[in-house]
Amino acid sequence: xxxxxxxxxxxxxxxxxxxxxxxxxxxxxxxxxxxxxxxxxxxxxxxxxxxxxxxxxxxxxxxxxxxxxxxxxxxxxxxxxxxxxxxxxxxxxxxxxxxxxxxxxxxxxxxxxxxxxxxxxxxxxxxxxx
Amino acid sequence: xxxxxxxxxxxxxxxxxxxxxxxxxxxxxxxxxxxxxxxxxxxxxxxxxxxxxxxxxxxxxxxxxxxxxxxxxxxxxxxxxxxxxxxxxxxxxxxxxxxxxxxxxxxxxxxxxxxxxxxxxxxxxxxxxx
Numbered sequence: 270x271x272x273x274x275x276x277x278x279x280x281x282x283x284x285x286x287x288x289x290x291x292x293x294x295x296x297x298x299x300x301x302x303x304x305x306x307x308x309x310x311x312x313x314x315x316x317x318x319x320x321x322x323x324x325x326x327x328x329x330x331x332x333x334x335x336x337x338x339x340x341x342x343x344x345x346x347x348x349x350x351x352x353x354x355x356x357x358x359x360x361x362x363x364x365x366x367x368x369x370x371x372x373x374x375x376x377x378x379x380x381x382x383x384x385x386x387x388x389x390x391x392x393x394x395x396x397x398x399x
Numbered sequence: 400x401x402x403x404x405x406x407x408x409x410x411x412x413x414x415x416x417x418x419x420x421x422x423x424x425x426x427x428x429x430x431x432x433x434x435x436x437x438x439x440x441x442x443x444x445x446x447x448x449x450x451x452x453x454x455x456x457x458x459x460x461x462x463x464x465x466x467x468x469x470x471x472x473x474x475x476x477x478x479x480x481x482x483x484x485x486x487x488x489x490x491x492x493x494x495x496x497x498x499x500x501x502x503x504x505x506x507x508x509x510x511x512x513x514x515x516x517x518x519x520x521x522x523x524x525x526x527x528x529x
Contacts (some may be wrong), residue, residue: 274407274446277473280470303506340426341407387470
């Protein structure tokens with residue numbers, strides 16, 4: 270397997286609301302594409318939004334239910350601690366929930382987390398070593 | 400927010416077992432890094448493995464429990480339908496569960512799914528239009 274992830278697909282409850290959050294709120298570029306799936310041009314690893322039941326159906330799961338911690342997080346790096354705080358504020362203004370305010374991290378950087386409208390976690394981080 | 404995802408972090412039950420699966424089974428390149436977290440050099444969007452409870456702790460969740468469909472999938476694209484089947488077989492040989500055998504997809508390509516040792520879903524796909 271080549272070391273490359275083509276796509277991260279998130280299963281969402283309300284596709285239109287999630288498109289508004291990611292496109293209008295966070296400013297991610299929405300690609301043209303088929304109805305019912307939203308692809309964002311986030312570099313060589315793209316972000317896709319599907320209705321949660323459609324994603325489960327594509328995987329061939331018979332049940333799209335799930336509860337509790339989904340067990341994963343996405344991360345977005347920025348250039349400074351101030352940019353971490355600004356990005357967290359931008360996400361909250363767009364409808365995200367602030368989960369962990371920006372703070373010094375044990376690994377020497379500065380980071381915080383927000384949750385998107387479906388509760389998917391995004392870390393916003395500044396890593397001075399990168 | 401710039402259109403870029405730095406990192407996808409998966410919370411895993413058994414870090415050593417998951418490292419064996421991704422490094423030895425799938426051949427992903429493991430980077431040097433701190434103890435207790437595994438970073439794989441998967442291009443500009445990296446894959447990280449954390450113990451699930453440590454990832455929850457970093458997010459500041461008090462409970463790492465979760466059940467049912469986690470609501471997301473990763474995708475890996477390959478060059479042909481045969482390569483889809485070969486990659487699914489490689490994953491199964493490494494300890495994955497075959498979830499959806501390779502088959503023609505409604506969008507004109509060919510794809511299947513496996514589940515990693517923690518039940519995270521990977522689509523393996525050939526898209527003739529890419």
